[in-house]
Amino acid sequence: MRAPASLLPFVSWPRPTRESLTADLSAGTAVALLVIPQSLAYAQLAGMPAQHGLYAALLPSIVGVLFGSSALLSTGPVAMTSVLTASSVGLLAASGSEQYVMYVLLLALLSGMFQIGLGLARAGLLLNLLSHPVLVGFINAAAIVIGLSQLPALTGITIPAGNSTLAGVGVLLAQWEQVHLPTLGMGLLALAIMLGFRRWAPARPGLPVMVAVLTLLSFAIGYAEHGGAVVGMVPTGLPSLSLPAANPQAMIDLLPAAFVVALVSFMEAMSSCKVIADKTRTPWDENRELIGQGLAKVVAAFCHSMPVSGSFSRSALNLSAGARSGYSSLVTAALVLVVVLFFTSLLHHLPKSALAAMILLAVANLLNGPAMRQAWRTSRDDGMAALLSFVATLAFAPNIQNGIVVGILFSLGAFIYRRMKPRIVVYALADDGSLRELDGGAPNHERVVALRFDAALFFVNASFFEDAVLELDHEHPGLECIVVLAQGINILDATGVEMLRYLVHQLRERRITLVVSQAQRQFVEVCERTGLMSVLGRDNVFETHAAALEALRLRRAPPSTASPAAPETSHDFALPTP
Numbered sequence: 001m002r003a004p005a006s007l008l009p010f011v012s013w014p015r016p017t018r019e020s021l022t023a024d025l026s027a028g029t030a031v032a033l034l035v036i037p038q039s040l041a042y043a044q045l046a047g048m049p050a051q052h053g054l055y056a057a058l059l060p061s062i063v064g065v066l067f068g069s070s071a072l073l074s075t076g077p078v079a080m081t082s083v084l085t086a087s088s089v090g091l092l093a094a095s096g097s098e099q100y101v102m103y104v105l106l107l108a109l110l111s112g113m114f115q116i117g118l119g120l121a122r123a124g125l126l127l128n129l130l131s132h133p134v135l136v137g138f139i140n141a142a143a144i145v146i147g148l149s150q151l152p153a154l155t156g157i158t159i160p161a162g163n164s165t166l167a168g169v170g171v172l173l174a175q176w177e178q179v180h181l182p183t184l185g186m187g188l189l190a191l192a193i194m195l196g197f198r199r200w201a202p203a204r205p206g207l208p209v210m211v212a213v214l215t216l217l218s219f220a221i222g223y224a225e226h227g228g229a230v231v232g233m234v235p236t237g238l239p240s241l242s243l244p245a246a247n248p249q250a251m252i253d254l255l256p257a258a259f260v261v262a263l264v265s266f267m268e269a270m271s272s273c274k275v276i277a278d279k280t281r282t283p284w285d286e287n288r289e290l291i292g293q294g295l296a297k298v299v300a301a302f303c304h305s306m307p308v309s310g311s312f313s314r315s316a317l318n319l320s321a322g323a324r325s326g327y328s329s330l331v332t333a334a335l336v337l338v339v340v341l342f343f344t345s346l347l348h349h350l351p352k353s354a355l356a357a358m359i360l361l362a363v364a365n366l367l368n369g370p371a372m373r374q375a376w377r378t379s380r381d382d383g384m385a386a387l388l389s390f391v392a393t394l395a396f397a398p399n400i401q402n403g404i405v406v407g408i409l410f411s412l413g414a415f416i417y418r419r420m421k422p423r424i425v426v427y428a429l430a431d432d433g434s435l436r437e438l439d440g441g442a443p444n445h446e447r448v449v450a451l452r453f454d455a456a457l458f459f460v461n462a463s464f465f466e467d468a469v470l471e472l473d474h475e476h477p478g479l480e481c482i483v484v485l486a487q488g489i490n491i492l493d494a495t496g497v498e499m500l501r502y503l504v505h506q507l508r509e510r511r512i513t514l515v516v517s518q519a520q521r522q523f524v525e526v527c528e529r530t531g532l533m534s535v536l537g538r539d540n541v542f543e544t545h546a547a548a549l550e551a552l553r554l555r556r557a558p559p560s561t562a563s564p565a566a567p568e569t570s571h572d573f574a575l576p577t578p
Contacts, residue, residue, distance in 0.1 A: 009068045012154050013071055013326055022322055023323065027317075027321035027322050027331075028330070030205065030318075031317055031329075032336060035076055036208075038314075038358070039056060040053050042359075043306070047299050048100075052104075052305050053305070054340050055303055055335060058303070059303045060299050061075045061294040061296070061310045061329055063299045064295070064310070065329040067108060068310075068471050070276050072274060072328070075269075075292075076311060078268060078310075078311045079362050080309070081148060083145065085104055085261070088260075088399075088401055101304070103254065105260055105304065106244050106251055106254055107307060108306060109258070112295065112298035112307075115266060115294030118294075119287045120287075120290035125286075127270070131387040133389070134404065135264075136389075137385065138390070141390045143363040145397045147359075148168070148169050150357075154184065155180065156183030156228070158369050159171050180228070180234070182228050183351070187351070188357075189214065189359045190219075193214075194358070218351050228351055234344035236341065243302065265309035266309065267380070268309050268310060269289065272312045273289055273310065275312075276315060295377070305416065313365075330355070335412035350512070356500065388410050391406065392520075410522055413416060422461055424454070426451055448515075452487075453468075453486065456491030457494070459495035465496075469482060473512060480511070480512060484516045485520065486520065489523050492526040497527075500531055514536065516536065518542070519542065525539055
């Protein structure tokens with residue numbers, strides 16, 4: 001029986017044709033030429049031996065495309081997830097050690113389980129806890145941290161373990177005279193080649209050309225024999241599949257970091273999915289993609305690689321190279337497999353400074369100053385969230401995951417604070433019969449005042465609403481009616497119900513009527529269920545402004561003009577809209 005596409009998304013891929021397979025073969029080859037050197041570079045960034053980066057481009061990439069909702073998303077090692085891996089596990093073990101590798105596998109397993117759990121619970125919306133300003137601030141700071149972390153590999157200067165990123169830069173500057181010139185030269189040459197291709201031949205594969213040129217040059221001049229660091233021996237063959245060794249204490253220590261990795265890595269994948277969906281006019285499902293990315297991470301743990309994610313650069317290349325379906329990712333994995341099985345020895349003489357240059361160029365694209373400025377222009381809260389995330393990420397480096405936590409906590413705190421004191425607009429009845437926003441002067445008709453509350457009415461702001469209403473009574477002696485313009489109140493909880501019940505009684509003791517205009521359906525339903533409607537009075541709750549205005553006009557009109565046939569000579573007024 002055919003498996004439903006909701007469980008196995010790959011069954012909905014289009015039936016391959018000669019034309020589509022040719023396009024997927026071409027796109028998959030182009031991505032493979034990019035992912036092979038990137039895998040080595042991002043393994044170095046994550047503090048892992050080189051082969052683990054290649055492993056991350058094999059089975060995890062296949063599982064990601066088979067079980068994710070976006071068939072053109074390229075899954076594998078990426079810069080941001082790699083640096084989060086290094087910052088999280090570096091606290092527990094020495095980089096590159098056997099214990100370090102074990103902790104990285106546990107991190108991949110835990111972060112994958114987080115994503116699978118969120119996807120199965122259809123809780124993808126929880127990822128919105130990581131707001132755009134927080135992510136922008138974090139990514140800009142993380143790009144700086146990543147760049148600084150590559151300076152030792154680029155210069156050949158050894159920095160003692162245990163130094164923070166910024167302290168390490170200080171050590172590097174103090175020892176600048178010890179720079180290894182061949183190492184620096186290789187790194188600068190790598191940068192020159194990649195920038196040259198980007199400037200004069202952007203459509204050409206500059207990265208593999210750079211890798212080939214520097215590997216041959218390194219071999220020809222005996223770069224390693226002159227003290228230059230090279231990739232060295234990369235084991236040939238496939239890793240064994242096994243469950244990561246369980247370490248309960250390590251798993252507990254890694255849980256916060258695993259959640260951050262799950263959050264950030266999926267935000268990176270999600271940005272690629274949105275671009276792909278827009279360009280190809282195909283839908284994607286965030287919960288389905290969460291499951292696919294989570295499964296890719298779990299498989300990465302079983303095949304001895306490292307946490308993976310959707311790559312924006314490789315996905316963009318896959319799309320621009322004409323990929324038609326997920327078969328392009330299968331082609332990429334097949335070519336990586338060929339390299340892992342037969343050609344890893346060709347990578348032996350590749351200078352590590354070339355990988356550092358590759359990382360520097362990649363993270364330079366992550367710097368986005370205009371996005372930081374845009375956050376400030378949008379609102380002070382967004383600007384502060386971006387700035388605080390940026391500063392905290394730099395301050396906590398290399399433990400940059402703490403910057404995300406600080407940003408999220410600030411955003412949530414600002415969100416709650418703003419809803420504790422939402423915007424309230426007060427209107428008074430003017431001479432021309434309309435309600436006009438008060439500007440601090442005395443209203444023309446003090447017997448009727450209107451209040452617009454632009455938020456849900458629930459426990460965090462119920463007392464604020466009550467104080468605002470009672471303040472109107474103090475400011476306007478002789479007040480007879482307060483009209484609540486309730487079009488913005490789409491939530492009413494138990495605290496709000498009890499507050500309104502008490503408020504109505506308080507106002508009635510002062511001979512003031514509370515009228516609710518344009519009450520939302522949710523508001524009315526809660527009033528009916530809780531008995532609040534009988535307290536408010538059904539004749540004081542109106543679905544539209546027009547109904548409220550007509551009722552108030554009739555109540556205020558003299559008996560001789562109360563009939564609908566009477567001329568409307570008095571206070572027939574219109575309520576404003578937000």
